[in-house]
Amino acid sequence: LMWLMDQYLKNDVLSIQKSIVDHVEYTIARSRFKFDDFEAYKATANSVRDRLIESWNDNQQFHRDMDSKRVYYLSMEFLMGRSLLNSIFNLGIKEQYAQALNELGYNLEVVVEQERDAALGNGGLGRLAACFLDSLATMNYSAWGYGIRYQYGLFRQTLQDGFQHEQPDYWLNVGNPWEIERVHVTYPISFYGKVEEKWVEGTKTFTWTPDEMVEAVAYDNPIPGYNTGNTINLRLWAAKPSGEFDLQSFNTGDYVNAILSKQRAETISNVLYPDDRTYQGKELRLKQQYFFVSASLQDIMRRFKDHHSTFDNFADKVAVQLNDTHPTIGVPELMRLLVDVEGLQWAKAWDITTKVFSITIHSVVAETLEKWSVELLQTLLPRHLQIIFKINAMFLEEVKNKIGNDYDHLARLSIIEEGEKKSVKMGSLALVASHTVNGVSKLHSELLKERVFKDFYDIFPHKFQNKTNGVTQRRWLAFCNPGLRDMLTKWLGTEAWITNLDLLTGLHQYASDPILQKEWNLVRRHNKARLATYIEAISGVKVSIDAMFDVQVKRIHQYKRQLLNVLSIIHRADCIKNMSPAEKTKVVPRVCIIGGKAAPGYEIAKKIIKLVTTVGEKINNDKDIGNLLKVVFVPDYNVSLAELIIPASDLSQHISTAGNEASGTSNMKFTMNGCLLLATLSGSNIEIQKEIGDENIFVFGAKPEEVDRLRAERRQFQPPQEFHRIIGMIRNGKFGDTEYFQELCQTVDGGNDFYLLGNDFSSYLEAQAAVDEAYVDRERWTRMSIMNTAGSGNFSIDRTTREYAENIWGIKPCQPTS
Numbered sequence: 082l083m084w085l086m087d088q089y090l091k092n093d094v095l096s097i098q099k100s101i102v103d104h105v106e107y108t109i110a111r112s113r114f115k116f117d118d119f120e121a122y123k124a125t126a127n128s129v130r131d132r133l134i135e136s137w138n139d140n141q142q143f144h145r146d147m148d149s150k151r152v153y154y155l156s157m158e159f160l161m162g163r164s165l166l167n168s169i170f171n172l173g174i175k176e177q178y179a180q181a182l183n184e185l186g187y188n189l190e191v192v193v194e195q196e197r198d199a200a201l202g203n204g205g206l207g208r209l210a211a212c213f214l215d216s217l218a219t220m221n222y223s224a225w226g227y228g229i230r231y232q233y234g235l236f237r238q239t240l241q242d243g244f245q246h247e248q249p250d251y252w253l254n255v256g257n258p259w260e261i262e263r264v265h266v267t268y269p270i271s272f273y274g275k276v277e278e279k280w281v282e283g284t285k286t287f288t289w290t291p292d293e294m295v296e297a298v299a300y301d302n303p304i305p306g307y308n309t310g311n312t313i314n315l316r317l318w319a320a321k322p323s324g325e326f327d328l329q330s331f332n333t334g335d336y337v338n339a340i341l342s343k344q345r346a347e348t349i350s351n352v353l354y355p356d357d358r359t360y361q362g363k364e365l366r367l368k369q370q371y372f373f374v375s376a377s378l379q380d381i382m383r384r385f386k387d388h389h390s391t392f393d394n395f396a397d398k399v400a401v402q403l404n405d406t407h408p409t410i411g412v413p414e415l416m417r418l419l420v421d422v423e424g425l426q427w428a429k430a431w432d433i434t435t436k437v438f439s440i441t442i443h444s445v446v447a448e449t450l451e452k453w454s455v456e457l458l459q460t461l462l463p464r465h466l467q468i469i470f471k472i473n474a475m476f477l478e479e480v481k482n483k484i485g486n487d488y489d490h491l492a493r494l495s496i497i498e499e500g501e502k503k504s505v506k507m508g509s510l511a512l513v514a515s516h517t518v519n520g521v522s523k524l525h526s527e528l529l530k531e532r533v534f535k536d537f538y539d540i541f542p543h544k545f546q547n548k549t550n551g552v553t554q555r556r557w558l559a560f561c562n563p564g565l566r567d568m569l570t571k572w573l574g575t576e577a578w579i580t581n582l583d584l585l586t587g588l589h590q591y592a593s594d595p596i597l598q599k600e601w602n603l604v605r606r607h608n609k610a611r612l613a614t615y616i617e618a619i620s621g622v623k624v625s626i627d628a629m630f631d632v633q634v635k636r637i638h639q640y641k642r643q644l645l646n647v648l649s650i651i652h653r654a655d656c657i658k659n660m661s662p663a664e665k666t667k668v669v670p671r672v673c674i675i676g677g678k679a680a681p682g683y684e685i686a687k688k689i690i691k692l693v694t695t696v697g698e699k700i701n702n703d704k705d706i707g708n709l710l711k712v713v714f715v716p717d718y719n720v721s722l723a724e725l726i727i728p729a730s731d732l733s734q735h736i737s738t739a740g741n742e743a744s745g746t747s748n749m750k751f752t753m754n755g756c757l758l759l760a761t762l763s764g765s766n767i768e769i770q771k772e773i774g775d776e777n778i779f780v781f782g783a784k785p786e787e788v789d790r791l792r793a794e795r796r797q798f799q800p801p802q803e804f805h806r807i808i809g810m811i812r813n814g815k816f817g818d819t820e821y822f823q824e825l826c827q828t829v830d831g832g833n834d835f836y837l838l839g840n841d842f843s844s845y846l847e848a849q850a851a852v853d854e855a856y857v858d859r860e861r862w863t864r865m866s867i868m869n870t871a872g873s874g875n876f877s878i879d880r881t882t883r884e885y886a887e888n889i890w891g892i893k894p895c896q897p898t899s
């Protein structure tokens with residue numbers, strides 16, 4: 082049988098072809114002589130899936146035997162994108178698959194495009210989680226991701242008359258070949274009900290009798306590492322009606338309604354919340370959090386118990402990383418499982434809990450940290466609320482010994498926010514229970530200590546660390562930019578940079594080499610041509626690849642200042658229109674590309690989108706401007722579009738108000754691909770500048786340490802005339818929709834301008850002029866571009882992963898020898 086299996090899973094072209102055709106016939110149930118591109122994709126994916134499962138099984142067996150410490154990455158979001166190319170590339174069988182398909186009459190590139198994105202995330206936080214999985218697998222760590230199998234991913238954005246509309250992303254209706262349903266891996270998840278206290282043999286015990294129970298069913302998604310047998314697991318939970326519970330209601334005669342009411346359990350894992358700004362205290366969101374965290378912890382404990390008879394070594398075998406505050410309910414849940422279910426003493430359980438958890442914070446301001454009302458917790462998770470109160474009481478008692486009875490100070494530290502509506506501060510709860518808390522860039526980690534968690538830093542300084550984010554160079558360089566990949570490998574004389582990005586420094590010496598420069602620009606032009614074709618297809622706008630591709634793609638947020646970008650675009654158009662023909666010949670032609678989704682309820686962000694499209698319409702049809710300026714809004718920005726856009730960008734904008742972007746990760750992807758940054762002193766921009774050198778990046782705007790003062794004084798600040806004039810143009814209806822844009826214009830009125838667009842405007846225009854000047858000097862620009870790629874080694878997520886592994890999780894790489 083083993084021999085048969087090995088034959089079946091052989092990786093020569095012929096065996097692969099046979100497996101694809103078999104899947105066409107037996108999985109897709111189509112004729113092996115007639116199937117379309119989509120069916121070819123499904124058959125190919127299934128054939129790859131077989132190979133993934135084999136390596137997944139080997140790997141799970143290996144780690145079971147080793148009983149090595151494992152990290153569990155708990156995240157509400159995993160923004161995975163497509164898997165086919167990633168999988169065959171990481172498994173080292175891309176060429177075979179390309180050839181196999183080719184001989185069958187299909188083109189791998191076309192087949193790959195048939196796959197729908199797995200968009201189970203909003204933006205930075207979710208994509209970071211996906212990059213971590215790739216890195217953990219590649220670096221041979223023992224790791225699992227845990228999350229939710231949403232039926233609806235992030236909404237799909239369409240534009241109607243320039244306005245954003247949201248379409249449901251029912252991504253599973255075409256089937257998902259990458260997941261393995263584990264109908265037997267299920268856990269009961271309880272909600273509501275009441276808690277009874279009883280004295281048993283001298284100790285108080287608590288029995289939670291819930292009112293509602295659902296079942297969590299596991300779906301496993303194998304994650305292959307690059308060039309290693311280490312295929313790790315992303316386990317996503319789906320909610321199903323519980324089989325056993327509630328049998329009573331079936332005897333009341335209302336059979337149909339009993340079924341319908343049970344069916345409502347499934348809503349828990351139905352939809353990803355698309356707002357990444359503020360928590361809204363929605364019960365369903367808290368249910369989602371508890372649902373996936375409880376299932377994950379039960380699963381982790383069951384696996385541990387397979388090998389151990391006590392929990393003494395739990396923290397030596399298990400590390401749990403909380404991706405922001407979203408999975409924090411795991412803290413009282415682990416306590417509940419250890420104390421109420423496993424019968425441990427509180428002190429022992431608390432000791433274990435505080436050795437297991439660590440948390441990453443991804444936001445800059447305290448207001449975005451979640452709070453759940455005591456009232457809601459009391460109703461939904463009564464036992465957890467008790468546990469939280471006890472954790473808080475013990476914590477405050479301990480703190481009192483250090484700081485005395487200063488009431489205000491204690492109130493700030495308290496996990497419970499007092500007041501009319503009491504609430505639980507999830508950030509504080511996570512911090513008290515975690516052995517480590519980290520920010521995602523150097524500046525951000527400092528801000529956490531100085532501001533967001535200042536009071537906690539004073540008592541727990543040892544808990545605070547920095548872990549600057551990174552991105553995976555597999556997806557974000559090696560396979561989204563094959564031209565550059567081959568060139569890097571050729572000039573560095575090795576492919577080893579794919580797992581050791583520091584090797585890119587080897588390019589420094591060639592930055593001015595005319596041969597490299599020539600090849601470099603050829604590759605870049607090829608990438609730009611691909612994007613130009615796409616832009617024409619979606620918008621009808623013809624763009625020249627000689628023009629500078631100036632890109633800003635990210636979620637639409639006021640702090641990210643897409644509006645600042647639009648204002649400078651209007652300014653540029655206006656300047657061009659006032660030029661003589663002779664002056665016009667000196668203008669650097671630009672294609673301004675903007676993309677990103679606005680949260681469905683975020684009106685100001687939606688107005689920014691409408692403004693981009695309106696301004697674009699006007700400029701793109703202006704004969705006086707012609708090809709000197711084009712403005713394109715790319716709808717439905719997602720991971721797959723990023724893979725097309727990033728390699729084709731000359732300039733990319735990361736222009737949030739100084740200090741307001743925790744890190745940023747797309748900046749790293751652009752830098753890696755040889756795109757120059759126009760950047761403020763925010764998050765990891767600062768560290769990128771340090772690595773690639775001041776002369777290879779365009780930095781402008783206020784300093785982070787000035788922002789507080791500038792905000793305080795903004796009522797008195799006089800923005801430049803130009804700024805007023807451009808706002809005036811929008812206000813007075815130059816772009817139509819006069820009424821609609823008023824509210825948007827108000828956001829930058831003197832007293833209101835919280836994100837300091839007025840303050841930074843002059844500096845921004847100067848930086849833009851410096852960009853133009855650099856671009857006309859082709860030799861200089863190309864050198865800068867090469868220096869960006871050469872200096873990006875530090876922003877490989879492998880560096881980040883190693884730092885977490887060594888300084889937070891305490892895990893070591895270990896590889897199955899096959």
Ligand code: 26V
Binds near residue numbers: 203358360
């Ligand atoms: C936040 C919230 C707030 C409560 C309601 C629901 C919800 C859902 C998602 C989020 C995530 C927003 C946080 C986020 O994505 N932060 C970004 O994390 C990136 C990775 O660390 C970082 O590069 C970005 O600077 C940061 O904005």
